[in-house]
Amino acid sequence: MSDFFIRSLGSVVNILVVLGAIGVVIAALAAGFSQEPIEMNGGVIGGLLNVTGGLLAFFVVLLAGLVFLTLPAGLIYLVLGIYENTKKTAEAVERLQSPN
Numbered sequence: 001m002s003d004f005f006i007r008s009l010g011s012v013v014n015i016l017v018v019l020g021a022i023g024v025v026i027a028a029l030a031a032g033f034s035q036e037p038i039e040m041n042g043g044v045i046g047g048l049l050n051v052t053g054g055l056l057a058f059f060v061v062l063l064a065g066l067v068f069l070t071l072p073a074g075l076i077y078l079v080l081g082i083y084e085n086t087k088k089t090a091e092a093v094e095r096l097q098s099p100n
Contacts, residue, residue: 010080017073024065032058 032054 006080006083009076013073013076013080017069020069020073021066024062024069027065028058028062031061 034054034057
């Protein structure tokens with residue numbers, strides 16, 4: 001029964017990672033395109049400054065989102081890997097101890 005829940009946790013984590021990655025990309029695109037032109041002294045400074053600000057916001061949100069998505073997902077995958085490895089090791093030790 002516990003194997004069912006552990007396999008289910010792996011599936012849920014896979015789904016959440018995919019949805020999280022899609023959300024990070026959408027948030028980065030939204031941050032990149034939501035930059036308003038900068039107004040100074042009644043004039044609008046656009047062009048390269050606005051494009052650079054949008055690109056900078058895009059890459060900052062994308063990088064931060066992927067880092068904060070990767071860390072918890074990686075830790076969960078690490079714990080699941082440790083579980084699987086421990087299970088295989090216990091089975092191998094049992095096979096070695098059983099009389100043939």
